[in-house]
Amino acid sequence: MLTAFVRDGTVEHPAVFEVFARRLPEGRRFGVVAGLGRLRELLADFRFTAEEVAWLRARDVVDDATARWLAGFRFTGDVDAYPEGELYFPGSPVLTVRGTLGECVMLETLVLSVLNHDSAVAGAAARMVLAAGDRPLVEMGSRRTHEDAAVAAARAAYLAGFASTSNLAAGLRYGVPTVGTAAHAFTLAHATERDAFASQVAVQGKDTTLLVDTYDVAEGIRTAVEVAGPGLGAVRIDSGDLAETASAARALLDELGARETRIIATSDLDEFVITALADAPIDGYGVGTRLVTGSGHPTAGMVYKLVAVGSSPGGPLRPVAKKSHDKVSVGGAKTAWRRAVDGVLAAEWYRVDGREEPDARPVQVPVVRGGAVVHAPTLEEVRATCRAALAGLPPGARTVAAGPAYLTAGLEGEPS
Amino acid sequence: MLTAFVRDGTVEHPAVFEVFARRLPEGRRFGVVAGLGRLRELLADFRFTAEEVAWLRARDVVDDATARWLAGFRFTGDVDAYPEGELYFPGSPVLTVRGTLGECVMLETLVLSVLNHDSAVAGAAARMVLAAGDRPLVEMGSRRTHEDAAVAAARAAYLAGFASTSNLAAGLRYGVPTVGTAAHAFTLAHATERDAFASQVAVQGKDTTLLVDTYDVAEGIRTAVEVAGPGLGAVRIDSGDLAETASAARALLDELGARETRIIATSDLDEFVITALADAPIDGYGVGTRLVTGSGHPTAGMVYKLVAVGSSPGGPLRPVAKKSHDKVSVGGAKTAWRRAVDGVLAAEWYRVDGREEPDARPVQVPVVRGGAVVHAPTLEEVRATCRAALAGLPPGARTVAAGPAYLTAGLEGEPS
Numbered sequence: 001m002l003t004a005f006v007r008d009g010t011v012e013h014p015a016v017f018e019v020f021a022r023r024l025p026e027g028r029r030f031g032v033v034a035g036l037g038r039l040r041e042l043l044a045d046f047r048f049t050a051e052e053v054a055w056l057r058a059r060d061v062v063d064d065a066t067a068r069w070l071a072g073f074r075f076t077g078d079v080d081a082y083p084e085g086e087l088y089f090p091g092s093p094v095l096t097v098r099g100t101l102g103e104c105v106m107l108e109t110l111v112l113s114v115l116n117h118d119s120a121v122a123g124a125a126a127r128m129v130l131a132a133g134d135r136p137l138v139e140m141g142s143r144r145t146h147e148d149a150a151v152a153a154a155r156a157a158y159l160a161g162f163a164s165t166s167n168l169a170a171g172l173r174y175g176v177p178t179v180g181t182a183a184h185a186f187t188l189a190h191a192t193e194r195d196a197f198a199s200q201v202a203v204q205g206k207d208t209t210l211l212v213d214t215y216d217v218a219e220g221i222r223t224a225v226e227v228a229g230p231g232l233g234a235v236r237i238d239s240g241d242l243a244e245t246a247s248a249a250r251a252l253l254d255e256l257g258a259r260e261t262r263i264i265a266t267s268d269l270d271e272f273v274i275t276a277l278a279d280a281p282i283d284g285y286g287v288g289t290r291l292v293t294g295s296g297h298p299t300a301g302m303v304y305k306l307v308a309v310g311s312s313p314g315g316p317l318r319p320v321a322k323k324s325h326d327k328v329s330v331g332g333a334k335t336a337w338r339r340a341v342d343g344v345l346a347a348e349w350y351r352v353d354g355r356e357e358p359d360a361r362p363v364q365v366p367v368v369r370g371g372a373v374v375h376a377p378t379l380e381e382v383r384a385t386c387r388a389a390l391a392g393l394p395p396g397a398r399t400v401a402a403g404p405a406y407l408t409a410g411l412e413g414e415p416s
Numbered sequence: 417m418l419t420a421f422v423r424d425g426t427v428e429h430p431a432v433f434e435v436f437a438r439r440l441p442e443g444r445r446f447g448v449v450a451g452l453g454r455l456r457e458l459l460a461d462f463r464f465t466a467e468e469v470a471w472l473r474a475r476d477v478v479d480d481a482t483a484r485w486l487a488g489f490r491f492t493g494d495v496d497a498y499p500e501g502e503l504y505f506p507g508s509p510v511l512t513v514r515g516t517l518g519e520c521v522m523l524e525t526l527v528l529s530v531l532n533h534d535s536a537v538a539g540a541a542a543r544m545v546l547a548a549g550d551r552p553l554v555e556m557g558s559r560r561t562h563e564d565a566a567v568a569a570a571r572a573a574y575l576a577g578f579a580s581t582s583n584l585a586a587g588l589r590y591g592v593p594t595v596g597t598a599a600h601a602f603t604l605a606h607a608t609e610r611d612a613f614a615s616q617v618a619v620q621g622k623d624t625t626l627l628v629d630t631y632d633v634a635e636g637i638r639t640a641v642e643v644a645g646p647g648l649g650a651v652r653i654d655s656g657d658l659a660e661t662a663s664a665a666r667a668l669l670d671e672l673g674a675r676e677t678r679i680i681a682t683s684d685l686d687e688f689v690i691t692a693l694a695d696a697p698i699d700g701y702g703v704g705t706r707l708v709t710g711s712g713h714p715t716a717g718m719v720y721k722l723v724a725v726g727s728s729p730g731g732p733l734r735p736v737a738k739k740s741h742d743k744v745s746v747g748g749a750k751t752a753w754r755r756a757v758d759g760v761l762a763a764e765w766y767r768v769d770g771r772e773e774p775d776a777r778p779v780q781v782p783v784v785r786g787g788a789v790v791h792a793p794t795l796e797e798v799r800a801t802c803r804a805a806l807a808g809l810p811p812g813a814r815t816v817a818a819g820p821a822y823l824t825a826g827l828e829g830e831p832s
Contacts, residue, residue: 301705
């Protein structure tokens with residue numbers, strides 16, 4: 001494709017590509033934009049090495065002229081996007097890339113991979129956060145996904161409201177708060193459960209979380225309180241009927257005088273199980289598999305489509321759109337607007353004429369100008385954006401109950 | 417956990433950990449072991465940098481002694497595993513790690529991340545390969561998953577029988593055959609569909625694949641044959657009712673004299689859609705989203721469990737197993753055996769006494785000895801292993817129809 005663009009000269013024609021999702025995953029009321037912070041860093045480093053170009057040329061993937069073009073490639077265009085942590089809906093123009101056709105085309109896979117993965121995790125995480133209410137959530141899913149995806153997933157979960165992660169690389173790379181966990185292997189590796197607890201308390205102090213279900217939960221709790229005293233920080237339960245086990249654990253802890261000892265539940269949790277556990281005496285959750293796999297929807301389904309293109313270098317743009325069958329798109333570069341009523345998000349729409357909307361808020365922000373990053377919020381700021389965005393939904397859209405997308409972004413003036 | 421191990425001395429005790437899946441994804445008859453080739457490379461490079469150790473120490477994640485231990489860490493133990501490309505079933509001891517407790521514990525997340533991701537993709541890919549029969553499959557899912565997971569997914573798909581990938585990094589890094597695709601943007605970027613096809617044919621020759629559904633499929637096919645001649649390599653259809661559209665496309669191509677022009681179908685394919693398209697005049701498939709997300713099961717559900725541990729450095733091992741509730745495991749290091757009848761896999765079981773089985777085939781192979789890799793098949797050899805393994809299943813287990821696991825690996829002498 002690139003070789004043909006280089007050969008016929010269109011490679012230098014101006015173009016606009018947009019990222020959007022045609023629909024949300026089944027039953028979801030909203031999506032969460034995530035990945036922009038990672039994309040920013042990846043974009044800054046996006047070059048082709050001499051080895052890569054030579055390999056592509058040797059295999060005739062590209063011709064000589066295209067190999068030279070790739071060797072000199074760096075992105076020099078503009079990017080506008082919904083801020084990371086913001087919500088999106090079907091049709092929302094989440095990210096817009098402007099540049100030459102060649103450089104815009106180069107970005108497709110990188111942009112979509114990052115946004116589709118991170119937004120899938122953040123969307124699931126936000127629902128778990130809503131389900132958990134005041135109870136903190138720990139991300140513990142590293143072992144259930146690709147080793148690098150795991151680090152990105154920990155970041156996405158945190159920006160969507162998780163309290164911490166067990167992934168230390170996410171702590172080092174992104175500043176996500178980290179927590180340790182003890183595995184069943186830790187208990188099994190010692191001669192007795194008591195030895196294991198004593199060893200952990202000796203290192204961590206009594207304000208630690210002891211995993212009490214390796215053998216028998218009640219026995220484990222008694223041993224834990226004997227070893228750490230009634231000031232023990234927390235116990236973790238990772239098997240069985242969590243509601244029932246937590247209730248029995250709470251009663252036993254109270255009986256033993258460990259009234260302040262928290263109960264942490266793990267074991268195949270997701271937003272639905274967390275909702276069902278709302279009345280159980282649980283103080284925090286650890287979530288793994290279902291978080292890093294997007295709770296049934298491991299990819300956000302965003303696409304990257306050409307919406308406008310010129311016929312000569314620097315020439316004017318004409319709107320374009322695929323028209324066949326089931327995949328109809330709206331051509332033209334879009335600006336997105338939102339209106340809130342009494343602090344509650346009420347409508348989102350876009351315009352293709354670039355005009356301002358006097359009584360609405362623009363959603364997109366400039367992210368890259370002439371290849372240089374101009375928007376780099378901290379992860380804490382992104383987290384605040386997400387928190388505010390979720391708070392701006394009406395209560396009915398802030399539950400995990402299945403329903404249609406709360407909004408659909410359509411062309412201004414058209415019913416949505 | 418590691419700090420406690422270092423502090424109480426268990427860090428140097430001998431240990432055996434095993435990887436296995438308690439169950440297969442719902443409806444799956446078998447799993448495919450994948451990731452070993454990647455794991456081998458990652459293991460060889462698995463060290464902690466001074467920066468990483470300093471960060472862990474500064475945040476008090478580890479104490480001084482543990483920081484020193486980490487700085488000197490490299491894996492010096494042994495790994496045995498099912499060969500990559502081999503099948504696995506519930507209970508199969510897919511991978512065994514022997515070493516000190518400390519070094520074994522360090523490997524957990526890396527081993528599980530790689531195997532759970534790659535095996536999930538390979539398991540889905542193998543079913544698509546069985547569904548497609550003689551029709552080649554192209555992996556095209558890079559944009560639907562994390563940017564690095566995408567490269568691993570392309571490798572996993574290839575070892576399970578896919579013909580090629582659109583991920584060039586997988587070509588460069590692993591030697592997976594690569595193919596290019598033209599997007600709708602390629603057509604839209606030109607003034608007319610005819611211009612776009614002419615540009616592509618000028619670069620690729622007539623033996624290329626033209627995407628014919630940007631505007632109108634019939635019109636697109638007529639234009640494609642006019643531009644490339646009846647010797648056009650293939651047309652690609654990416655929308656609509658694929659069976660119906662392919663039939664109409666075949667009739668039109670034949671009418672235009674393009675009898676040898678192939679039809680490639682893409683658009684949300686998975687093993688079930690591919691099965692449903694068996695009678696359609698389609699010559700090859702491109703699969704994206706559903707492949708890289710494991711066709712509904714994005715993680716293989718493998719766990720890493722301590723099965724034996726010693727009480728002193730170099731001391732004898734005792735079998736251990738978690739016993740509470742719903743997660744019961746069998747203690748002791750396992751050797752796995754298989755029996756085939758008339759070339760068809762008939763049984764798999766394991767022993768915990770290390771004895772040989774005279775009339776059976778051992779499944780595990782030594783992969784690492786004393787930290788050094790001793791088993792490094794090429795990706796083509798892995799692909800051959802998978803092909804042979806699939807051929808060894810009875811026809812009833814080689815379909816995509818839902819059913820229970822074809823086998824369950826249990827303790828020798830116990831009913832499975």
